[in-house]
Amino acid sequence: MKHFYIFALLAALSNTAFAQNYWQQEVNYTIKVKLNDKHHTLSAFEEFEYINNSPNSLDSIYIHLWPNAYRNGKTALGKQKYTSGEMELAFGEEKNKGGIDSLDFRVNGKTVKWTYDKKHIDICVLYLPETLQSGGRISVSTPFKVKIPSGEISRLGHIDQSYQITQWYPKPAVYDKNGWHPIPYLNQGEFYSEFGSFDVTITLPENYVVGATGDLQTVTEMEFLTALAEKTSKEIPSMLTNTKKETTAFPTSSSVYKTIRYTQDRVHDFAWFADKRYAALKGEVTLPVSKRKVTSWALFVPQNAANWQHAIEYINDGTYYYSLWNGDYPYNSVTAVDGTISAGGGMEYPTITVIGNTSSKEELEVVIVHEVGHNWFYGILGSNERTHGWMDEGMNTLNEVRYVQTKYPNNTRMSDMVLNGRFHFDDLDHHDLNDISFRMTAILGADQPIETPSEVFTSTNYGTVMYMKTGLVFTYLKDYLGDELFDKSMQAYFEEWKFKHPQPEDMRATLERVSGKDLSWLFTDLIQTTKYIDYKIARVKTGASGTSVTVKNVGQVAGPIEINALKDSVIVETVWVEPGTQKTRVQLKSTAVDEVRIDVSKEIPELYRNNNSWKSTGLFKKVEPLKLEFLIGDNEANRSNIFWTPIVAGNVYDKFMVGAAVHNMGIPFNKFQYLVAPMYSFGRQMVSGIGEFSYTFSPQNILKVSRFGLSVKSFKVDSSSTIRKNEGAYLAISPYWQAKFKNERNSPISHNFLAQGILRYTNYGGLKSDYVGGFAGYSVDYKKPDHVVNLKIRTDIISGKAVEMGRVTIESIYRFRYLKNSMKRWIELRAFIGNNYYFKVKDNSNTYAYSMSLSGNDGAQDLFFENYYFGRGTVDGLWSQQRDENMGGFKSTSYYGTTSNWMGAGNLYVQLPIPKLSIFGVFADFGTFYNGTSVNSAINAGAAIRISSVFGMYFPIWMSKELDASYGNSKYGEKIRLTLKLNLVNKGLKLGIGE
Ligand SMILES: [Zn+2]
Secondary structure, eight states: OOOOOOOOOHHHHHHHHHHHHHHOEEEEEEEEEEEEETEEEEEEEEEEEEEEOSSOOOEEEEOOGGGGSSSSSTTTHHHHHHTOOOOHHHHGGGGGOOEOOOOOEEETTTEEEEEEEOOTTTEEEEEEEEEEEEEEEEEEEEEEEEEBBBTSSSSEETTEEEEEOOSSOOOOEEEEEEEEEEEOOOSSSSSOOOOEEEEEEEEEETTOOOESSEEOOHHHHHHHHHHHHHHHHHHHHHEEEHHTOOOOOOOHHHHHHHEEEEEEEEOOOOOEEEETTTTTEEEEEETTTTTTEEEEEEEEOGGGHHHHHTHHHHHHHHHHHHHHHHOOOOOSSSEEEEOOOOOEEEEEEEEEEEEEEEEEEEEHHHHHHHHHHTTTTTTOOOOOOOHHHHHHHHHHHHHHHHHHHHHHOOOOOHHHHHHHHBBBBBTOOHHHHHHHHHHHHTTEEEEOOSOGGGGSOHHHIIIIIIIIIIIHHHHHHHHHHHHHHHHHHHHHHHHHHHOOOOHHHHHHHHHHHHHHHOOOOIIIIIHHHHHOOOEEEEEEEEETTTEEEEEEEEEOOOEEEEEEEEEEEEEEEEEOOOOOOOOOOHHOOOOOOEEEEEEOOOOOOOOOOOTTTEEEESTTTSSOOEEEEEEBBBBTTSSSEEEEEEEEEETTTTTTEEEEEOOOBBBBSSSSEEEEEEEEETTTEEEEEEEEEEEOOOSSSSEEEEEEEEEEEEEESSSSOSSSOTEEEEEEEEEEEEEEEETTTOSSSSEEEEEEEEEEESSTTTTTOOOOEEEEEEEEEEEEEEEEEEEEEEHHHHHHHHEEEEEEEEEEEEEEEEEEETTTTTEEEEEEEEEEEEEEEEEHHHHHHHGGEOOOOOGGGOOOOSSSSSSSSSSSGGGGGOOOOOOOOOOOOOOOOOSSSSSEEEEEEEEEEEEEOOTEEEEEEEEEEOOOOOOOEEEEEEEEEETTTTEEEEEEEEOOOHHHHHHOOOOOGGEEHHHOOOOOOHHHOOTTTOO
């Protein structure tokens, strides 16, 4: 997927040569189809002419049979849905599934041999009886029947008698300079198809309202639609007063059938939608350049009239602006239909788009404009959406955001729409929301390059990188080139590549040639890698002859840098630093400037913006003014946002605590983060609390994220009555380094590393328990839908007043789904080995904390303060049972099996197959340990209730003799084990090792 370029003449020359050699295949379809709306099936006959414009001769043709994607859970679609937790194809009812059959392919009238693709039943290969020579053409025909699946699965489907007929007919795969592109149908991952013409005749009951690709050729149907549009215009007011929003019932299907015909050339797909309930609106838009008129249609169900009443305006405005910026719309009609699409908010087809449920007019407008915009980016510029999804989705997002900014300047209603103005995000517009979403993904180290095949993207990155980052990157280019030159470049790209298959290198060649700029920083760094942008103002000097500004590139992309000089908050001068420099001094003409900023408009997708400003006044010229806000909000570019919230907490010794948390974790995160939460402790009668500080790097070598942090905690730790002297309390100071390894190909394997030190001071009851130490842990995770493996290797070293200890532990957990039906029940297998390979006792009365326990550690054994405990030092009562499921992992409360030598254990947990209740399970633990003189073992088995990974209760049913004996005469209730994991704060601040 990676391409490397030599810029300038060579690229320009090779492009000219390439453009002359460009060829593409042509497919011209004639399809006759009849809808059976009782059985939800299509019966059809298709004939297509296939013209081989390639320089090669062909012996076979790949054909897509995409309705077969809906056959079962084993198709590529079925597997992708399963991975995302949607099981309808794997375990759903047969009536909701779909497929295509009754195929009988003939070439030039003669029956031919064909076979299904070995891996994908939604692809087949046709073996041509005679080689199709370069320049030759053949006619391929076949009847076919489609069982229409449930519309809740993906893009082809029906909801009752509302039909979305998309990706529905046998269709040749693309053959281009890189060979054949047969692709199985996917939900996440769109299409790549050959251009040609369609002549489609649809037969269905006459009271259906149909929207389809192309020009309607049937006069009576055009009259029917026009009359419906007139009727709808009159009825809109009464539709709006239908406050109950009751769903319009499906009228009975007419027994009379109608046959309607559509034709369209220079397109690569044909879709149609049919619903008897549809209302219609008809309009017209005059194109900005050619002044040609295009007819617009909106089809919707009456109960959605409130949102759809102005749909024609959205369709017209979208068509107008996309034409203005990219090139005139080449077809005669543009249609949006209201449908239930489960593959996202909407889906594009040539000249027609289907829109899913929307919650407001604003959302409907954005979705309609986006989908109409796909006529340019996918429809006319027919890029390969499966491998270069950004070429359509990303370029379309750019235009969609520009549309919102152009039509609604300074309007932040888009963010209000998403977040209802909650928190402090109300200063954000449509562009800013994309900006924040992408930067947050990148700062967490979870992003992938823009140039990533659709099926390799994580579902988050499919949105935040492929759509959003691409939009941001090209907005940056537009800002740098200026609207005029940018539009000229995009229009040239449109003219050169319309009705063709442009590749990324084609787009780059045109944009570089027309703009006259080297765009390697964009096409190489920003598109093909996850390298990040960060520019910084290093120095500003004002003088009588002007202002000199030194900017530094502290990121990894050497792109152009925008510098703005301001006077009284108004921009007086803007200068662009050309790409490629690490540190530059720029001379501005303006004098008496009181503020210098990098990129005031926030159109450069920098990861961090808090090093972008300089002010002439104030004590700290590069420090931004503070802004205190409640709870959480966004980190603004020119402010230091601080957030606060009151908190209450409690534990056995501090009793009730009340205080405040103050932090700077606005979104997206800063490099430096802090959270300080001091609380007044009624048990200690002074302040307890926590402080967390961290600094994050995005190194981009083998590490994706590297974070240094310091965690400070102080709480009371015994129930002594001595208070206010800081007795019976601890102070733990833990510096740490945490690293996340790169995983750009969305591999199921991920690696994490965590090293943490500790310095603990305690002051209670004469016990010498201060210590210093550290651990280093490495964790590998493997995640597939039905299998999760985690392996952790860790070594601890502690030097305390009581004990000096060295320990190594290995823990592996394998979870697999044993019930592969809608119940999703899991089995968990765990193995543990630990060895205190060095153990030097200095104070014999206090060795317990340094030992390992079969039943996992309690608060005293949590030497590195990795969990929160209600009673860290309790040895009896309810809170002493709050143990971690580490070490021996026994679900018992016994202290039997505490050793300062070695220990091994195996644990089994099975979720019971009780419908709807996954909280019940059974467990069995086996452990063995050496107590210094002999090797001992223990077994414990019973039943359990588990609620997520936070809460667990374990009821022993059978235990081995020694373990049972360790309870003495205890009541059964004391054998019930309670597990409570409270390290939620920790998880929020750290990436979590193995979590
Ligand atoms: Zn899209």
